Amino acid sequence: MSEKKLPRFIMCFCTGECPGFSKLNLWKLINYVRNELDVEYAIVHPQLCVTDGDKFLRDYLREGDKDTVYIIGACDPRMQRKMFKDVFSEKGLDFDKQVVSLDLRNMDTEEAMKKVAEAVNKLVGA
Numbered sequence: 066m067s068e069k070k071l072p073r074f075i076m077c078f079c080t081g082e083c084p085g086f087s088k089l090n091l092w093k094l095i096n097y098v099r100n101e102l103d104v105e106y107a108i109v110h111p112q113l114c115v116t117d118g119d120k121f122l123r124d125y126l127r128e129g130d131k132d133t134v135y136i137i138g139a140c141d142p143r144m145q146r147k148m149f150k151d152v153f154s155e156k157g158l159d160f161d162k163q164v165v166s167l168d169l170r171n172m173d174t175e176e177a178m179k180k181v182a183e184a185v186n187k188l189v190g191a
């Protein structure tokens with residue numbers, strides 16, 4: 066029986082200057098996700114929706130890899146879809162099936178941890 070692939074967590078921290086994330090302790094969140102939750106790994110990007118973010122995703126996503134699910138912690142899920150779906154399509158991936166977009170703005174660290182934990186547990190069936 067093949068092992069179920071664990072989701073990957075990408076935290077977009079909106080340059081670190083966005084007031085929407087002022088209550089969030091980034092490193093506490095990311096260390097919690099990578100150490101305590103069933104993810105393959107967790108990473109941070111400073112600003113996924115600008116040119117270098119786009120370049121990063123183009124480099125990072127594996128062509129045709131339809132098995133990996135990405136949980137993206139960032140802003141409004143509708144905005145995320147608008148900003149990221151093309152690069153997923155370019156790589157032969159399906160944004161709507163392979164991305165769980167979480168809006169973590171205006172949350173404190175505990176609330177964000179809970180929201181990510183719920184998303185991971187829902188995916189891995191915990």
Ligand code: SF4
Nearest residue numbers: 077079112114139140
């Ligand atoms: S994707 Fe959203 S959270 Fe990330 S930098 Fe852009 S606006 Fe900010």
